[in-house]
Amino acid sequence: METVNKKTITETVAEKHNLTKKEAAEIVDLVFDTMAEALKDGGRVDISGFGKFEVKTRAARTGINPQTKEAIEIPASKIPGFKASKGLKDLVR
Numbered sequence: 001m002e003t004v005n006k007k008t009i010t011e012t013v014a015e016k017h018n019l020t021k022k023e024a025a026e027i028v029d030l031v032f033d034t035m036a037e038a039l040k041d042g043g044r045v046d047i048s049g050f051g052k053f054e055v056k057t058r059a060a061r062t063g064i065n066p067q068t069k070e071a072i073e074i075p076a077s078k079i080p081g082f083k084a085s086k087g088l089k090d091l092v093r
Contacts, residue, residue, distance in 0.1 A: 006032070041078055049087045056081040 002008075004026060015071035035045045035053065045053040060076040084092075 047085075049085055051084040051088055052081055053080060053082050061087070 010025045010028045011023060013019065013028060014021045017024070019027075038045050039053060039055055042055055044055075046082045047053075055078050058077045058079060061074050063072050064070070065072050
């Protein structure tokens with residue numbers, strides 16, 4: 001089982017499109033930067049056949065400090081979320 005990371009994606013793009021690794025890295029960076037910027041601005045990234053990335057809001061809640069067992073308030077926060085498309089789910093099954 002192989003782990004795919006940014007480097008392997010860059011190498012694959014370079015190889016399949018006859019680009020230098022530097023050119024491919026610029027393209028891969030541009031794609032990820034564009035996605036991150038859209039999420040930062042509260043938008044959504046929808047990649048057909050793969051899935052949707054969107055910002056989700058976690059409500060404020062009460063937690064417990066594990067060291068002191070004291071109740072603490074955890075403020076609301078925003079987190080990135082991902083929902084796989086049906087095609088990706090079927091492929092993985």
